[in-house]
Each structure stands twice: as C-alpha cells, then as structure tokens.
Amino acid sequence: MAAFRARPPSDEAPRVTADAAELLEVLSGRAPTTPASQVRVLLVLEQHDGINLRTLADSLGTTPPSASRLCDRLETTGFLERRPGAADRREVRLRLSGSGRSFLADLRARGEGEVRAVLAAMPSAKREALLEGLETFCAAAAPRILAHDAGPGAVLSPRPGTPEDPDTRGGRTA
Template sequence: MERPADLAAAIDAAAGTLIAVLDSAAARHQVPPTQLRVLTLISSRPETNVNGLAELLDVVPSSASRLCDRLEATGLLRRVPDPRDRREVRLVATAAALTLLRQLAEQRQRAVQSVLDRMPARTQHDLLLALVAFGRAATQSVPEQQPDPAAQTA
C-alpha cells in the first residue's frame, strides 16, 4: 500500500499543533514545564530517588536535585526516607502537586475537546481509529535486522 510522501510531515505538523493546544492549557499554571514533567514522572514512579530522576530526565544528579529543591520550596514535592533503606531518599509528589496535575490534565482535555468539537463527528471517529493504530504500532517491538549474507561474503 502506497502512502503519501508527506504523511510523516503532516503528522509532525499536527503533533506541533497538539503540543501548542496542550501548552496553552498549561500556561495558566505558574509551574514551569520542566517542573511539571518532574511531578508527572515522580507521581507515576513512587520508587524514584534523585539519581533515578536524573536518569529519567537525562541530566546530572545535581541538576535533578536543584529541580527538586525548587519543587520542595513551593510545597509540590517532599523528600522522604525510603522505608527499605533509610540511607535512600524517595521523592514524593504532595497532595497539592497531585491536585495540580489532575487540574492540568482536565484543562488539557477540555482544550483538545474544544478543537475536536470543531471537527465533523466522522473525522473525529477516523482520528480515534488512526491514533489507536498509531499507538499500537509505536509500541510494537521492532524485529531485529538479520545480517545480509551477501554483505558478509565481501
């Protein structure tokens, strides 16, 4: 099956537009995007410590620690001793952080719904099917490439 040459470019452009819609909803909050990302990561990974966060963010631990300092100062993050190893410190999103993340998710969904409401129902349905298929394809494991026997005889 042949696909339009500009399909990847159209998806990239649509992703940029989606990000702009999502960012417009997040702009109402006083928390910078990087700090929101940290809170999202921590809230979904309760075992996270500063070193683990640094790995997730692909930054050095001192940078992750400074991010945590800022979040802790605003009451959105707590550092608590790990009950399994008291030498370790876990990062925990506070109730205020979880409320903030929930409100943000609701605002983002409303912003996306506002755009969807301007689309015909059939197009919305087709988009849903396409996004589900895209998500499945993106999470499928890619088979390893077998070496080309002709290339090995050279």
C-alpha cells in the same frame, strides 16, 4: 467554489504527525505558572513514586544536581516531598504531594477541555476518521514501544487482533 487541497504525500505523514503531536502537547500541557521541566518531573514521579534522585535524573536525561534544583523548586511550591529511604536513611525518596497530584489532575482537565474544543470545531466525519487513524497508529506503535521497554534483543509477539497477528483476518480475530 471551495479550494481543493491535495492530501499530503505519504512521506509527509511523519511531519504532519509530529506537528499534531506538538500542537497536542501545547494544548494539553499549558501550565502558565509552572515550567515544562518541572511538569516533567511531576509526571515522572507520578509514574514512579518513591524513586531516588539519581533515578529521576536518569529518567529526565539530566544530572543529579540539575534534578535536585528542580526538586528544590517543586518542594518549595508544595508539589513534591522528600523522605528518607526505609532501608538506607541517607537515601532520599521523592514523592508527589497531594498538591502535586491535584495540580496534574487540573492540568489534564484543562488540556482535555482544550482538545475537546478543537475536536468540536471539526466535522463529525473528520473526527471519526481521526479516531480510526489514531487507533490504527497506536496499534502499530505498541509493539515498538513494548520492544523498547523490554530492552535490546527482546522478542515480542504481536498483540492479538493486530494485522501482524497470524490469527488475524482483516483486522479481526479469526
């Protein structure tokens, strides 16, 4: 007889979600030769190509000297390029090199393969339930993320088709 495993209480959901997020980070972020701090720099540069060192340091929550040392290492590996700014040649702009972009693409492909392998080991019904749960989670989190990105005091309308949308009936647009 199969062992009965009770569903965790709803107050356990944050812990289980955090555990799952950590596992996904480990599976998708495996970069055996590149430290996580350097991968983080590459990800920031991918989103904000051409930023300066101070902006990078602020994005990483570190000091400009620490960010500069990370950039030194990434420049040595050929993943990052430093270029003088167009308006002020004393200001240095940071850009991903072609090698840096290729590295991130490879890292994502390997991570996706790892996640696919885990999902393949799950029963189909559980994969569907996971997808539905993740879609619902993302829809519920989106307004919080948008409010955070918009800054303090921002008032945002709910996304159409979400339960918070007054024109929504049962998760569908009226």
